[in-house]
Amino acid sequence: MTSQNVAFWILAIAMGVGAVGVVRSRNIVHAALFLIVVLVGAAAQYIVLLAEFVGITQFFIYIGAIAVLFLFGIMLTRAPMRAGDFDNDQRLPAAIVSVFLFGTLVALLVNAFGHDEINLTDKLLEASRTGPVADSIFRNFVVPFEVVSMLLLAALVGAVVIARRD
Amino acid sequence: MALNQYLILSAFLFCCGVYGVLARRNGVLVLLSVELMLNAVNINLVAFAAFTSNVAGQVFALFVITIAAAEVGVGLAIVLLIYRNLHSPDLDRVDQLKG
Numbered sequence: 001m002t003s004q005n006v007a008f009w010i011l012a013i014a015m016g017v018g019a020v021g022v023v024r025s026r027n028i029v030h031a032a033l034f035l036i037v038v039l040v041g042a043a044a045q046y047i048v049l050l051a052e053f054v055g056i057t058q059f060f061i062y063i064g065a066i067a068v069l070f071l072f073g074i075m076l077t078r079a080p081m082r083a084g085d086f087d088n089d090q091r092l093p094a095a096i097v098s099v100f101l102f103g104t105l106v107a108l109l110v111n112a113f114g115h116d117e118i119n120l121t122d123k124l125l126e127a128s129r130t131g132p133v134a135d136s137i138f139r140n141f142v143v144p145f146e147v148v149s150m151l152l153l154a155a156l157v158g159a160v161v162i163a164r165r166d
Numbered sequence: 167m168a169l170n171q172y173l174i175l176s177a178f179l180f181c182c183g184v185y186g187v188l189a190r191r192n193g194v195l196v197l198l199s200v201e202l203m204l205n206a207v208n209i210n211l212v213a214f215a216a217f218t219s220n221v222a223g224q225v226f227a228l229f230v231i232t233i234a235a236a237e238v239g240v241g242l243a244i245v246l247l248i249y250r251n252l253h254s255p256d257l258d259r260v261d262q263l264k265g
Contacts, residue, residue, distance in 0.1 A: 005167055016175070016179075020182060022198055028192060032194075035201060045212075051216070054212055057231055058208070061231050070194065070197070070198065070242075073197070086191055087190060088189065094188035098184045099181070101181050105174075105181070109173045116170070117169065118172075118216050120167070128221055133224050136222060136225050141222075148233070158240050159240050162243040163247065
């Protein structure tokens, strides 16, 4: 078992516990903090997979911006800080749907990718540094990049228009 | 490392997100669950980028992160509007179109 595998399993267990905490926690602030555990774990998984730029971006944008935005949302909707019931009465159907979906996905994935291995070689390390990622964005994906920037602008204007008081 | 361990981790996160979207009543908690699902997709993209030694997967993961930021901004604005109009962030109370 390689050191990457050990790191994967430690992070995967933390992320699994965090994900269950997000959907099962009875305290809304705890749910947001569990989400931060999952996001940090995902950033660390990207670094294990040698995707350093995506990992750092995940850290800055998700934990720096989105998590703070969620805490603001909790504050502005005056959610109770104590434990409360935030679930509706669809808990059993939701559990059935998600367990069925998980079983189907695992069966399909084991069938399709059961023997595939990720080889973390030096060649892969060189290919996934920040430089080649930037080259790829501004060479092959420059049109989607511009479209995403327009989308961000539209979302910014839209959020201001929706949320402002007249 | 097996490719499958990443894919199954991401499937687990996605199914947790599906459960949260279906079973939660509070708007902010539904958005948290949507974030969980978007993260699962990102893990898949980065795992396949490492598997195929092709950097395109990482670029798409960056796009997904950007779109998640936009989605949270608009989504929280909508939840705030619901809170302001109904004095509660409960999505079950948004039922004016019910006959």
